[in-house]
Amino acid sequence: MGRVLVLGNAALDLTLRLPRLPLQGETLLGDSAGSAPGGKGLNQAVAAARTGVPVIFHAPIGLDAQGEEIAAALKVEGLAGLELHRVPHPTDFSLLMVLPDGENSIASAGSCAAAFTEAMAQTFAATAGPGDVVVLQGNLTSASTRAALVGASARGAITLFNPAPLWWNVKPLLPHCDIVVVNSGEAETITGFSQPAEAAAALCDHGVAFAIVTLGAGGCLALDNGTLRHYLAPRIEAVDTTGCGDTFCGVLAAMLAEGRDREQSVTLAQSAAALTAQRPGAFAALPSRAEFAALVAQMDL
Template sequence: MKIVVVGSTNMDYVLKTNELPKLGETLSAVSFNTVFGGKGANQAVAAARLGAEVTMIAAVGNDSIGEQLKDNLAKENINVEGVNVVEGPSGVAMITVADNGDNTIVVYPGANGKIDEKWLEANEALIMSADCILVQLEIPINVVMKAVKIASDNNVKVIFNPAPAKEFPNDIFKYVDIITPNETELKKISGKEDIKEGAMELIERGANSVVVTLGEQGSMYIDKDNTISAGSFTVKSIDSTAAGDAFNAALGIKLIESDDIEDGLKYSNAVGALVTTKLGAQTSLPFKNEVETFIKNN
């Protein structure tokens, strides 16, 4: 199965604290780590570790961080011919993680803001050859729109992860198979407090189907005719970073393999749960055999 991820790649600087700081408060960190991240790269690495043949379309800076980011993707067996090296700094993220797994994230996009439609057009064949593409909102929206249109026009399945939540044209829905907000993103995008009402609002705007990730409550699939829920797995959570990204990668794989959405939700929930048991973004992403063992034992 072939997956193309069009999205961001960052270097994450992770501070572990006993609790998240309040406004104006200074805390001492328990530990500090430098971890490869970025929503797009996280999804690409997750998909590769779960057994997919993955290509990344992205931009990194012409700095030492950019070189490390690209080399790391290659080490994860990801095709990097679609990764452009541009002038300026690479993307970085400052992440604070509390003992209970809650986190705060501040992202500087850097090179991620410089990926453009011209580069996408130059790599159009990569998208056309895929079974599924994954897109997010840490790169310019016009590039996201171009990517999903190319995919849709060539019968490539599209998963749109609207994170971080920001405005996007409703036209995107005509090119997308599944939109995958978490509960907070769904409320921001739809303006509705109720999950099902929020999902139906997106469907009224043109969405084909909605999958909402609900953290410890699992996930929910909603379309015009169906609502399907899948519970989460009980784990000792220490860091939720990249759990949503891994969920999306797993869902992309299941979307290629089968039309059984309930099975897809259960598998994706298991992958997301496993991620929360380790610290960091890509350092926490599980391999296929780990997921299979985890599901068998649970």
């Protein structure tokens, strides 16, 4: 069995349920306000760890109470390795605005993620090896992300890139990515193609071996060595889609590291994401170890 090595952000998620998004200049009242550990990197690492696969997580956090809260939450998750780099900035946070249909919009502050250096990324990548799956997102700088992807690839690891949020040009990094996971909007922004199948093909044209475009309730399209497949999502009543993409990426990486084939890995990732969508929040909605074990048992019958 390989390991999952996640490099990304760790933040606090502030959640507010709204009837709709506010208009420019408008103050809109929401309800069900809450806070929890979060960040794409943290969520993906925890989702992967709860599958039982060994997970190592590196992330930058601030020298403040919020950083201590995140560190305490991660210590009980059974990670095989955890390194939280303390940087002189307020710990990152995200505001998650959840609408009545379960869809969400997110605004984030990322000074800690932006402070993560290329040298730190190279040190992280040096711990990877053949059989490992190295996972990155778009929160760090382009230079640090590239350093980690290039270093991990050179050591024979599988690289999985989930480039959200898109705040720098992703295309130059695609040749260093074995797997890319994007939603349909991100796929169009990166490639210029609005049709998911065309966008997946364009990602592969840029050097990606396995391109996945997630479609929410429509499942996902996966282009693997020229073969396009549509994976249908489980039919559910969505409560909150926050964190579904992170669950998908974390579980996908873990199943590949465990040695499962791509079809099984995608199917289990979608089933786990469906569990997340049926509960409010992101971190609190990640599947538990027992829930994931039940999904695996059902698949392996």
